[in-house]
Amino acid sequence: MxxxxxxxxxxxxxxxxxxxxxxxxxxxxxxxxxxxxxxxxxxxxxxxxxxxxxxxxxxxxxxxxxxxxxxxxxxxxxxxxxxxxxxxxxxxxxxxxxxxxxxxxxxxxxxxxxxxxxxxxxxxxxxxxxxxxASPLKLLTCTKHTGEFLEFYCNTCDALVCLKCTAIDHRRTSHQYVYVKDAAAVMKERMLYLLENGRKRSEEVRVQLLRMEEKIDHVEVEKMKVKGEVDKVFHTLLSKLEDRQEEMCKEVETLYLRQKQFLNKQGKSLQLDEERLQAGTRFVEKLMTYGSTSDLLTCGKLVTSQFDLLFKQCPGNDMKSSGAVGVSVDYHAFGNLLSRIQIQIKTVPKIGVSSPVTQAGCSAVGESHRVESGSAEATPPSPKEQFSPSSSRSNLSEERKGSDSAQMDVTELHKVRSFGKRENAGNCPYLTCVAVGANGNIYALDMYKSVVQVFDKEGKYCFNIGGRFQAPGRLEKPVELATSSKGYIAVRESNGRMQIYSDTGQFIFKFQLLRVQRPRSMAIDRKGRFLVGDVGTDRCPHGVVIYSSDGKLLRKITKLSAYTSSLAMSAQNHLLVVDHRAHCIQVYSEEGNHLRTIYPRGSRIYMRGIIVNQNKIILVTSEKVRNNMYCGGLVVMAKDGTVLDKFKFPEKQPVVHVALTQDGCPLAILQGNSDICLYGSIYSK
Incomplete structure (x- = not known):
């Protein structure tokens, strides 16, 4: 501490x-x-x-x-x-x-x-x-009566008292008091309630902050959009509207400057609310962990007052979807157009703590709410209103549903060929995982035979790694593999063991996965460290366990806001975790500190996996087939969340696992198929 x-x-x-x-x-x-x-x-x-x-x-x-x-x-x-x-x-x-x-x-x-x-x-x-x-049996002494312990708690006066105090100043006829132990038990229950609700509110405010950051970015995008609409209108009326064009661009700048300042002010207010909630929960946590019964009662009133104040300041408000912003011009009324083209203000959702934010567009048709050229300014900022972040997750989800309509066309991947190790009938491989090594070789995991099949860049079979009867390096029920930029291959087994091989198939060493309850995904960073995602249990929190390049346990990152379903490492050695519940990507530093959240812009994407290739983020989308989840396609995304391209697999069979070659060609394993499918590059669309 x-x-x-x-x-x-x-x-x-x-x-x-x-x-x-x-x-x-x-x-x-x-x-x-x-x-x-x-x-x-x-x-x-x-x-x-x-x-x-x-x-x-x-x-x-x-x-x-x-x-x-x-x-x-x-x-x-x-x-x-x-x-x-x-x-x-x-x-x-x-x-x-x-x-x-x-x-x-x-x-x-x-x-x-x-x-x-x-x-x-x-x-x-x-x-x-x-x-x-901080012994629970420790009792304070009375300041009024020397040597007397404070054994009672007066509910009437909200104070600790001694035996003599109960006979003089806190008589039973007018005061209600109980033993310290009994009063502490009641206070402990109240503290637990405050702690639980404080944690929930802190998480909800954090979601509000993420929402606020997205809105601030959205303001900039909308500003450029509205300015573009203004330019389009004035291009048609170029000769007579040049002066008016300059005035309206200034109006747009001024309006969105106010909105950005207003949103920044709201964001700061949310940060302060989050800090207060976190401070309160930290204080209650250490008080519950280390405090004595007297400490609980001494600080109980202070803690209760603070949480009551925070909860009163945190009622909720509904976020309603905003109207579209556009430009409308009446070309038939050209003579009156100069006086009718105005900046149109439309109400957009409240964000967390205050009155509705306004959104602007250029319109030549009169509206009930507008800012005239040279008229009084719009007044979005009102005094801080009470809010409740309890509905923030559902509101965020509903707004993302509304953005699904802006989806781009999906391109069907072009299948180049398929390859694999040919086997006799009834002895086909059971491929479940595929990866590409630093040397360009392709590695496919055969769970049935407990081997890793190795192919060269052209898809020609080379050799096997592992095997049931090979020692050392014998594999037992392998479930996942990953490759390193340093040229070695890591294979995770269902028994909680990791085995490391060179790119030529030579066994190097093995180690046991410590502090992992339910491993789900794995990756190898640029320093050669092994990262294993742990979905956790009721008693063990989810997180990412990090091992050194020689297999020694370094630490477990448990303060992750994302449910650890798929991992990837960026060129900066940042950890990217797919949060499939919130439909976003959480980015963490090597130490586990949260850096930022990336939301795919334009539409909701149901994510199954993540790949970092050529400085771009490739999302593997999820598809439900006969009540089972498979890989549905690929989404190419920039670091800021901008969706660049979308692809789907042409086969009707479900896709079990996906990888990318160094030049961006997808590799896919189909259910019930012993071959690996190779498709054309996603960068040559």
């Missing part, structure tokens, strides 16, 4: 928690208040949420109990803890879990000797853990 303050960059000193659940040093907050010069409040430098301080004293803010406990652990590891039971400042050697005190050697002996401490548990510092520092 990070122990550095986000303001000073140093280790936390007297950490304090703001109402947004961000933690900073007390001294940093005091300096921040002086710089902000706000009376009775401080503004969080991360999410910009205000925290009220009626006394203008940051020291009255609650401390972060988990950070305090971690700092104590770090002090213990550094040997910088002194005895808190005596005044000699001797070095501590143990900690009493019941007194929550560090003890020196003398105090340790006295603690064991005295009868009143006979049942107390002492733990040596070298055996101390954070769970000991």
């Amino acid at each position: 990070e122990l550095q303050c986000g303001l000073c960059g140093q280790q936390y000193s007297r950490p304090r928690v703001l109402s947004c659940l961000h933690t900073f040093c007390l001294a940093c907050l005091e300096s921040l208040m002086k710089r902000q010069d706000r009376e009775g409040e401080v503004c969080c430098p991360v999410c910009q949420q205000r925290t009220l301080l009626p006394s203008s004293d940051p020291s009255t803010l609650p401390s972060d109990p988990i950070i305090d406990a971690l700092l104590e652990v770090k002090s213990v590891e550094a040997g910088a803890v002194t005895c808190t039971s005596c005044e000699e400042n001797s070095s501590a050697v143990c900690r009493c879990l019941d007194c929550a005190a560090f003890l020196c050697r003398n105090c340790q002996g006295a603690h064991r000797f005295m009868k009143c401490f006979k049942s107390h548990r002492l733990v040596e510092l070298e055996n101390l853990s954070i769970s000991d520092l």
